[in-house]
Amino acid sequence: MRAELAPARKRTRMTSKPPPLSRVEDRFEVSREQLFEEVWETxxxxxxxxxxxSGSYLARVCTVLRVPRPPVGYWQKxxxxRAPRRPELPEAQPGDQQVWSKDRPLARPAREERGEERQKAGRGAARPAVNALLRGTKSxxxxxxxxxxNEFLRPYKQLLPDIVTSAASLERALDLANGLYLAFGKKxxxxxxxxxxQKLQRAKIEERETVRHDRKYGQYGHGTxxxxxxxxxxxxxxxxxxLVLTEMTERxxxxxQNGKYVRESTLDRRQGRSILPSHSWTxxxxxxxxxxxxxxxxxHPGVEWQLSWQETSKRSLDRAFGEVIRKLEGSVEELKALMDAADDEAARKKREQELQWERWRREEDKRSEAKARTESLQQLSDIMADWTKALSVEMFFVEAEKRMQMVDGERRVHLESRLRLARSMLGDLDPLSFIEQWVSPEERYQRKFMDE
Structure with missing residues (x-):
């Protein structure tokens, strides 16, 4: 049995601060501290x-988040x-869900940690203890x-213990996992x-017993x-x-044979030579x-740390559980330092990202201001051109009206009718209306950063 350090998947931390809950919508986040205050006020x-x-669902949320609720009759008292004094909010335990959001599932209600629980199997008999995480998981x-x-199980249920196994080895896999979880519980x-x-991420797991340059798991070597x-x-x-318990693969x-591929080691060698044609594919x-x-x-996001223990032909994995726990206990300080360093690095990257966003917003603010000024100047230039054109048209109509004063009779009536028709076709030619339509740069865009 050996412990090996193996490379883990590189992970990036996604950090985003939720907006304050001003009004309740489909997407919101409520901390256990906020929920505690609210259930004792309303x-x-x-x-x-x-x-x-529903009220029953909200009560379940309180149970999952370890939020005490007022007892029966509290509001009448x-x-x-005469209401009893409000209790203190208990501290969250490691692994507790601390934020409720409708777009995320609830965790299982936290159970009080107990020692090995034995289930009664009949008069005077008892079954071995079964960890709560594994009860009912076989089916x-x-x-x-x-x-x-020749593939691993791929259950439909998504929330199961992290166990990768074939159907033939399922029983033993559950026994190993149970022994491992109980060993941790005893400590x-x-x-x-x-x-x-919480953004805890699963590492990439190597299932091959002997790592080779290629991988040939599943049909065509691309199984999931x-x-x-x-x-x-x-x-x-x-x-x-x-923790991941995975059955290993071997080449x-x-x-x-008979329309499918069969492992050669399962065939009787002498029988295999007689029944397999010389041109059989392998x-x-x-x-x-x-x-x-x-x-x-x-x-933890940003921490690349991994240890592995694997069975050999001479030693079963369950005999190494004590060694596993001791090794992990000895790694606690190292992991704490790695987690702190990852948090510091994530905070540094977040600050850099925020500064980059700030620079981008300032640059965009300047570009928007310049664009508003350019568009306003262009509109003003167009207005000046239209103004000149309008004055020219107005002078034309004024001159035409002067000349009509020198015409009498039916011709004058006809010309006045044509002039009115021409004016109506051209529409409003008042130059002042053009100025009223002009939009200044400040009306187009308001600067967000006034310190520059």
């Missing part, structure tokens, strides 16, 4: 109307000035998408799904390996450590081998 049914949810793993005989380290409101919706996390104090030779493929690898990694 009856839960009225508060539920504010968030457009408060009306007569969920078996409800899988269509897979070939006081809870194993939970990553909270939906299932991964859960959220990582499985062990909390060593405040330090989250991702095997496949022979084409190929190589990475197949689940029944041996497991445990990967522990940091799910």
């Amino acid at each position: 009856p839960i049914l009225h508060l539920a109307e504010k968030y457009a949810v 408060k009306a007569v000035g 969920q793993f078996l409800k899988t998408r269509k897979i070939d005989a 006081g380290y809870p194993v939970r799904f990553a909270p939906p409101d 390996i299932w991964s859960p919706l959220r990582p499985t996390i062990a909390y060593l104090g405040a330090i989250p450590i991702g 095997a030779t496949m022979s084409y 190929t190589e493929q990475d197949l689940p081998c029944g041996r497991f690898r445990l990967v522990a990694y940091s799910p």
